[in-house]
Amino acid sequence: MKDSGSSVKQKDLISRRGFLDRMAAVGIGATFASLAGQLPASAEAAATGDPEVSSVRGQVGWAIAGLGDYGTTKILPAFASCKNSKVTGLISGTPDKLQKFGKKYSVAADSRYSYDAIPSLKDNDKISVVYVITPNSTHVDFTVKALEAGKHVLCEKPMANSKAECQRMIDAAKAANRKLMVAYRVHFEPNNLKAKELVTSGEIGKVSYGVSDHHRPLVMNLPRDAWRMSKATAGGGSLVDIGIYSINGLLWLLDDSPVEVFGSTYSPANDPRFKEVECNFTGQMRLASGRVVNFSSGYDATKKRVDIFGTKSVITIDPGTAYEGNKVYTSDNAGKLKPFYEGKSELQFSRQLDHFSQAILANTPIRTPGEMGLRDVAIIEALYESAKTNQWIKL
Numbered sequence: 001m002k003d004s005g006s007s008v009k010q011k012d013l014i015s016r017r018g019f020l021d022r023m024a025a026v027g028i029g030a031t032f033a034s035l036a037g038q039l040p041a042s043a044e045a046a047a048t049g050d051p052e053v054s055s056v057r058g059q060v061g062w063a064i065a066g067l068g069d070y071g072t073t074k075i076l077p078a079f080a081s082c083k084n085s086k087v088t089g090l091i092s093g094t095p096d097k098l099q100k101f102g103k104k105y106s107v108a109a110d111s112r113y114s115y116d117a118i119p120s121l122k123d124n125d126k127i128s129v130v131y132v133i134t135p136n137s138t139h140v141d142f143t144v145k146a147l148e149a150g151k152h153v154l155c156e157k158p159m160a161n162s163k164a165e166c167q168r169m170i171d172a173a174k175a176a177n178r179k180l181m182v183a184y185r186v187h188f189e190p191n192n193l194k195a196k197e198l199v200t201s202g203e204i205g206k207v208s209y210g211v212s213d214h215h216r217p218l219v220m221n222l223p224r225d226a227w228r229m230s231k232a233t234a235g236g237g238s239l240v241d242i243g244i245y246s247i248n249g250l251l252w253l254l255d256d257s258p259v260e261v262f263g264s265t266y267s268p269a270n271d272p273r274f275k276e277v278e279c280n281f282t283g284q285m286r287l288a289s290g291r292v293v294n295f296s297s298g299y300d301a302t303k304k305r306v307d308i309f310g311t312k313s314v315i316t317i318d319p320g321t322a323y324e325g326n327k328v329y330t331s332d333n334a335g336k337l338k339p340f341y342e343g344k345s346e347l348q349f350s351r352q353l354d355h356f357s358q359a360i361l362a363n364t365p366i367r368t369p370g371e372m373g374l375r376d377v378a379i380i381e382a383l384y385e386s387a388k389t390n391q392w393i394k395l
């Protein structure tokens with residue numbers, strides 16, 4: 001089955017609004033549980049910002065902060081496919097990049113900024129959103145400054161390097177009355193949405209288990225990986241970088257919330273990449289439903305996969321969280337694996353951007369809010385604590 005979009009039902013939109021309003025009304029502790037809402041899968045699709053399904057009109061101006069690998073190869077090009085989002089600003093510590101990408105994306109010279117100049121964004125009404133795509137340790141500072149300048153912020157994952165930093169960001173958004181979203185792109189990816197629909201509809205039966213593995217090699221001499229070897233900058237190793245996809249994805253697909261976690265690390269001896277951060281992380285989460293799920297992350301092999309085990313069928317998304325080429329498979333009770341669905345993965349980037357723009361234009365809720373980023377960083381902190389103490393850690 002091939003598809004590129006999803007249908008919208010008015011009742012689902014109403015239901016989604018109700019869910020998020022309830023979420024907004026509760027405190028942070030309760031938010032961990034309420035992030036696992038009873039959200040119909042088609043309502044998930046409705047909020048994707050898919051130009052085919054959204055009726056929101058207008059355009060929102062975005063400034064991209066951090067002209068590195070992900071920002072320049074995936075995000076800037078995605079604006080060409082957006083309906084409600086356009087690039088009107090650039091923020092960088094490298095003047096040559098400001099000039100090069102300013103020219104390429106027609107960003108006026110007076111809308112190109114250094115990081116130090118973020119506060120002066122307050123005087124630029126062509127920019128409504130700052131998208132923070134810089135190393136993890138810088139997220140808190142750039143996000144808070146952009147919010148204080150009156151801009152909405154989309155921040156890359158992991159939201160920050162500690163719960164306290166995440167909380168500062170959430171508080172700054174509240175104080176400035178601006179929106180804060182964390183860039184969990186797979187919530188906008190057609191194959192993940194299809195898997196969510198199969199789970200939510202009950203089509204694969206009762207789900208008692210899930211497992212997800214995220215691995216990719218960390219490359220010593222790549223600039224984008226240099227800071228990932230530093231604990232102070234990255235916040236941790238494969239767990240914070242790609243294990244976070246397993247954690248966030250399992251909780252979303254199973255519509256559940258974490259109660260306690262257990263984890264272990266492994267790094268090959270004498271590997272210069274792993275002096276400060278771990279290579280592999282293997283973990284378990286016990287969920288509010290009582291189910292226990294497993295995951296792993298690593299910086300040596302290549303795999304991005306999610307399996308959800310239903311009584312009638314097991315869904316496999318493999319790859320599950322790649323930039324392109326994700327695919328959904330099912331396997332029946334005879335264990336036979338069959339290709340089931342292949343949506344256009346590359347839509348995830350423009351959908352994510354337009355979702356935030358539409359939330360700003362129509363003042364509608366965000367699918368992946370700051371509270372979700374905080375929850376995931378809290379889980380990560382607890383997992384590292386577990387790896388250190390060899391104990392289950394309650395959340």
Ligand code: NDP
Binds near residue numbers: 225
């Ligand atoms: P890169 O190193 O390629 O880019 C980061 C850019 O941030 C740099 O090029 C630089 O741009 C800027 N920067 C600002 N402060 C610093 C600093 N102290 N040290 C180094 N660079 C700095 O990294 P990525 O693009 O791979 O990752 C950036 C962020 O995006 C991370 O948070 C990462 O987790 C996230 N990410 C998310 C992905 C996803 O699929 N959602 C995929 C890949 C990354 P400039 O010269 O313009 O200042």
